[in-house]
Every structure is written in C-alpha cells, then in structure tokens.
Amino acid sequence: MLRGNKINMDLLFMKMNYFFAWGAYAPVVPFFATIGKQRGYSALVMGITLTGLQIPSLVVRPTLGSITDAYQCRKLMFLIGEVLLALAVLGLIFIPGATATESIADHIVFKTLLYWVFFLLLFFLCLGSVMRSLMEDTICVSLLGDNVHNYGQQRVWGAIGYGITSIVSGVVVDWFSKGQAHKDFRPGFVITLICVAFDIYVSAKIKVEQVKKTETFSGNMKRVLTDFRVIVFLTATISFGFFYTFILFFLFWYLEDITNLYHPEYEPYIKTIQGLSQTIQCFLGEIPFYFVSSYIIKKVGHMNVFSLTFIGYAIRFILYSIIENPVVALSVEILHGITFALPYSAGVAYAAKLAPVGAEGTMQGLVGMAMKGIGIPMGNFVGGYVIKNLGIIDAFKIFSISSLMVCIVISITNLIVNRMYKTENNVVQTS
Template sequence: MVPDVAVDFETQIEQNYVFQVKSVHIIKTKIVSPFCKRPVSTRCKIDCSDDVIMELASVQKFEGSIFGLHQFWEYLIVMSLFWISQAITWSLQDPICFDLLNDKPEDFGKQRCWGSISWGLFSVFGGVLVDYFSNSNNQKNYVPIYYLCLIIILWDFALAYKIEITETVGSKNTFSDVFKLITNFNVIIYLIWIIVMGICTSMPWNYLFWYMEDLTRKYHSNKQYWIKTLQGLAIGIQCIGGEMPFLFFSGWFIKRIGHTYCMALGLFIFALRFYLYSIITNPIWILPVEFTNGITFGLCHAVLVSYARFIAPQNSATTVVALSGALFEGVGTSFGGVVGGFLYQIYGGERTFKLFSYGSLIMGIIHIMCIKLIIKSN
C-alpha cells in the first residue's frame, strides 16, 4: 500500500503527534474520509510536501541505548562481513597488479588509477540517482544504489574471473623473515606512518558526508535537496581530480622526492585539508579541497605499496603488502573511526577536524625529525 495522505490538522498529545487523514490512495483507489472499525497497523510510505511534517511523521527519534536495538547489531554484522570481504580483495589486488606488471613496478600507479576513475564516475552518477529518485529533502531513496552495486559486482566478478595469475611460491620462512624485518628502525617508522595515515583517512571516509550535511542544515538549509549530488561530486573530484593524476605520476614523484619525504608530505597535506574543512561554512567549498586527496591517498597509497615491496624479503612481498594493508585499515582506520566518532559527538565537526589538523601537523614534524635522525646516524 502506497498511500497519498492529505493532512487536515495536527495536534500534539503527550509528546505524540496526531494527524487526521482526509484521504488515502490504496493502489489506484482513492478513499475519502477513511474510517476504521478497529485499530489498523500497516506498512505505509508517506509523502508530504512540508519537510517539517514529513520528518515528524516518518523519521524515528530514538533516545535510548543504541546497543539495545536489534537493527544496530544487524547493521554491525553486515558491515563487518562487508569490510572483511573488502580487506581480502584489497590485500590481494595490489600484489596481483605488481605480478601482472612483471619488470615494470613503477607503472603501478598508472594501472591503479583506473580504479579511481571508475570510483569517481560512479560516485557522481550514484549521487545524482539518489537525489533524482528522492521526493523529500529529509528522506533519501537509496534503492537505486543497491541495484547499481549489484550490476557492478556481477560485472566485476566476470572480469576478475578472466584474469590469469601466475602464483609465486612463497618462502618457507616467511613469518620469521617478516618478523626480522619489522624490528628494523626504518621499518618501524614506516609501520607507524601507515597507522597514522589510516587514522587520518578514516575522517573523510566516515565523517565528511555527515559534516557536509551538518553545514547544509546549519548555514544553507534551502539547499538540502541536492546534497547527495554534491557528495557524489566530492567523491568524483577526490578520485578523478585528485587520485588519478597522482597515481599516474606516482612513480615520478617517488623517484624525485623519495618514499620517506612523500610520507611526510602526506601528513602535512592532511593537516592543511583538515584545517580547511574546519573553517568552511558552505559545503560547496569542500569540492576544491578534495583535490588534496590526490596526495593524501593517491600518492601515499602508491608509496605504501611500493615501499612494502621494496623492503620485503624474497618471495614475501604479498605478505608484507597484506600486513601494510591490515595496519592501514584494520588498525588505523578502525581506531580513527572510533576516536573520530567520539570527538565528533562531543565537539562537533569543526573542532574535530581542527584537532586532527593539529595532530597531522605534529606527526609530520616528528616524521621529518626521524628521517633526519636516520640520515645522521647513517
């Protein structure tokens, strides 16, 4: 049943809002002044031209403990399964890419940038789809995204099935070799950098869209109807305007600057990026800031993978790359998501991004000092 509800008046009784229904459309039949002989409970879709009434009638306000909701645990399980599958994919795709490149590892970024192109294009397309099929500013219809994802996943599976992979026989002493590797001071600094970058990356991944919506509600409430399109454009600029060129030329940057200084550059650009977030009042100005994602993710991801292969013992490259990815997402982004959510709830988006800006700047300075110390000791 998809009713077209005409509201006559609205009153509040003991903190409950009561709406008198003048007419209801069920399938193609219009019922004027509907009357029920007994209480009726049914699933309905309400569409009201007044956003305030629409929010009151359709958006549930829950003030208890979220841990008591079965929806929370269902969502947690689904998202955990999703990220486990994603972690497996991301841990394998980069080593496979290097294997396919054979003796041209410097072309990794040129191959990897195609992922950024598709991510950016489909993000923009997805944002437009959501806004187009949504009838309300407060209630967005995400159903088209699920169909889009299903089509892409099936297509991706068919393409991945056709890739021919030559498996390399691993060393029998892989774990002992990797353990010896991570006791090296240079490698310890590299692993700490991975975790810090994961913490920083978790902020735009998890809270940038919330922050954009908060800015829209606070300063530009009349522009909420196209917020999903704006968010899609932000991802599009991140990927196509930022990641793609820096991934493509990552080999050139690494040769000219070096792995360690590229790592420090990523931290300093994160400091700038977070500070700009904190002073912006119009969400549309977030779009030019997203070009910095080319360095903070595009270049730094290439540095993360290429340095892992550079330091890896013989026949252990896949293990070291997987370890780096596990630290980045399993430790860095997970911890950053928890800390970022805690700070966001207490201090709000502006102060949280400013705190992360200061933290990134401090870690960048510490990283430079460690580089100078290593050079001096050698």
C-alpha cells in the same frame, strides 16, 4: 601495458578490475556514517560501529597474506572476497530502511535487532572488501615485477571508476528520494551490484603466478619486523589510515552538518553534492597524482611522500573548519591526490620493495593491517567521540594540528633512518 609489441592482457584486466571494484565501493562505503545518522545513530555510535568493521583488516589481512603465500591461492581468495561483498550489498537492499527524526540514545541503539543486522551486513561487506583489495594489490605488484613503481598507473583506473559511480549514485539517490523525508540509498546499492558482477567476470580472466616462498613465515616476519625502516614505515602507515578515516567516513557527515546549519536550501541535493565531492577527489585529485606518483616517489623517496601527505591533511582539515558553504567545500577535494593517491601508491610500492622474495602477500597484508586494521579503527573511534562532544567543525581544527605534529615526528624519524642506512651501506661498500 605493452609486452613487446603485444598488449599485456593481464595488466589490462587488472586495470578493468580496479575500475569496477572501486566503482562498486563509491555508492556504499562513503555513506556508511550518514546511513547510520539517518537511522538515528549518533557520531559516537557510528564511530564504534566503524571501528568494529575494521576487525577483518586487523586479523584477516596478515593471516590471509601468509596463507595465500604458502598455499598459492591468491586468485581463489580474490574471487571469494568479491562474492561475499556482493551478498552483503544484496542484504542491504532488503534490510528495512529505518529512519529516525532525532538521535536515538546510544545505549538503546545497541539493544535493537535492526542495528545488529545492519552491523553484520556492513561487517561482511568489509570482510569481502579486505579479501579482495589485499589480493588485488598483491597480484598487481606481482604482475608489475621490477616496474612496481608504476603501480599508480594501474590504480588510477580505480579512481576513474570511483569518480564516475560517485556522482551517478548521488544523483539517482536524490532523484529516487524526491518528496520523501529521508534518502533512499537502494539505487546506489544496485549500481554497486552491477559493478561487482562485472568485476567478478574480469577478475576471473587474470592469470596469477606465484613464486614459492624461500623462507618460513616466522623467518619472513623476523626479517621484516626487525628492520627499523619497516617499523617507521608501518608507523607512518598507521597515521595515514588514522587521518584518512575522517575523509572516508566523516566527510559526508560534515557536508550534511554545514548544509543544515548554514545552507538548508541545498538539502534536496545533498547526495548529489556528496557524490560530486568524490568525483572531484578522483578526477581532479587522485587521477593526476596516480599518473605522476612514480616520478614523485623516485624524486623525493617513499617516506618523504608521507611527510607531504600529513602537511596536506593539515591544510585540508583547517579549510573544512572555516568553510560554511558545502559547494565551496568541494574545492578542497582537489587535495585528495596529495592526501590519498600519493601515499597509497608509495605505500604499496615500498611494501613490495621491502618484502622478502615469495612473501609479497604477507608484507602487503601487514601494511594493510597497519592502515586499515589499526589506523582507520583508531580514527573511527577518536573521530566519533570528538565529533559527538565538540562538533565536527572544532574536530577538524584538532585534526589539523595533530596532522602537523605527526608530520614533524615522521620527518625527523625518517632523517635518522636515512642516516643509519646510509652509514650501513658505506660500511658494506668499504668492506
């Protein structure tokens, strides 16, 4: 963060941005599925809903990345995304807090006006999030320059913010819901609005400099998409997004199910337990790995990090499938560093390494599309379908086996890639 003997104020503001931006997500995003569950929507309905919410990542990310590269308007899009997110959360505060004592038939849900209002608010929240997070990472790696491997040391502040607001929002939701049959999520939404307000103030102070593109968009894409390393990298990123979905959106569903099945005495404190799970993820999982991510990436390589990630998911899912106590399940969240912080850091750094000069936004958008526009929607749909038909316990067993299979395929493919490019480099040096 030091530039000579002076503090690099842009990186300081970047750290503060990550803190407030990710702190804003914690009271809302992980609760998407359980908010829907409380409204009487089945796992399949929420799986379909969450899949639809990822459309912005599929369409907007690569498009927005190329537009901001061409017209040099990253900061403007950054701020627009934050404002859009704030407006969507404000709408969630005032939408009727519908609840249901039992699950509503799937075909009826999609015919109700309240569902579509709920969906549109979440959609615009996700759209704003996509715009903000893409510009955030692109601006960050641009500020880091040749030190892009230190990305994790910036992103760690997002984990700190997320971890703090997670437990705070969980406690206040339980507190304000005392004596009620259902949980009142509005106190958490207010925390989100406060964080977004601070984030807009901080983000406005970041100086953004862009390098003019040296190639056309089509030229950049041709270079990127014909690079076999990029193809393998994007495949691994899609798989990472697929498995991450089960943590991001269905972990709280799992905690509620095992609480209802085995330990109903914990029900009055379930939001506190869920919030604590996120805090453990951040402080005992993510933060340590963000600090050591640069060292690990240098030692094992960007792609080998993904192999470690899929092993971590296999272990994590099988543990979920055998644990019956939600408090004991909290111990599994320590693995979040291996299954999220490490691959996320490696992905952003590797995308910056592979990107043509001046097309950093395009490349980050492409990687974001792979993870959040393809991988996460696939995970949402598959997860919702499997959970509804088999239950979340058996679903995690299937996810564990699947993760091991993906690990084997990615590892073998990476060995082939390394041999291919090692041979090419030797030929160039000999010439």
